[in-house]
Amino acid sequence: xxxxxxxxxxxxxxxxxxxxxxxxxxxxxxxxxxxxxxxxxxxxxxxxxxxxxxxxxxxxxxxxxxxxxxxxxxxxxxxxxxxxxxxxxxxxxxxxxx
Numbered sequence: 001x002x003x004x005x006x007x008x009x010x011x012x013x014x015x016x017x018x019x020x021x022x023x024x025x026x027x028x029x030x031x032x033x034x035x036x037x038x039x040x041x042x043x044x045x046x047x048x049x050x051x052x053x054x055x056x057x058x059x060x061x062x063x064x065x066x067x068x069x070x071x072x073x074x075x076x077x078x079x080x081x082x083x084x085x086x087x088x089x090x091x092x093x094x095x096x097x098x
Contacts, residue, residue, distance in 0.1 A: 007083040021095040025054025
């Protein structure tokens with residue numbers, strides 16, 4: 001999937017895993033950012049960025065994004081990735097067990 005746009009990754013995740021897993025969105029992204037002690041240890045990996053394809057955001061220029069976070073030693077840095085941006089190896093998707 002390397003180099004594919006985030007929009008295609010999100011569609012692939014929804015189609016492949018949507019029936020078996022919860023695809024968290026902005027609520028989960030915000031919760032773990034405000035409560036890092038409650039976040040799974042796997043997300044506290046400073047080498048990867050974790051996407052939450054359960055939500056899509058739009059900016060004032062009308063570009064579409066999906067939230068993602070990155071662990072920075074003691075807290076999560078939150079931002080959003082433009083859906084046209086290409087997927088790279090340190091990107092990961094957050095899925096939760098049903």
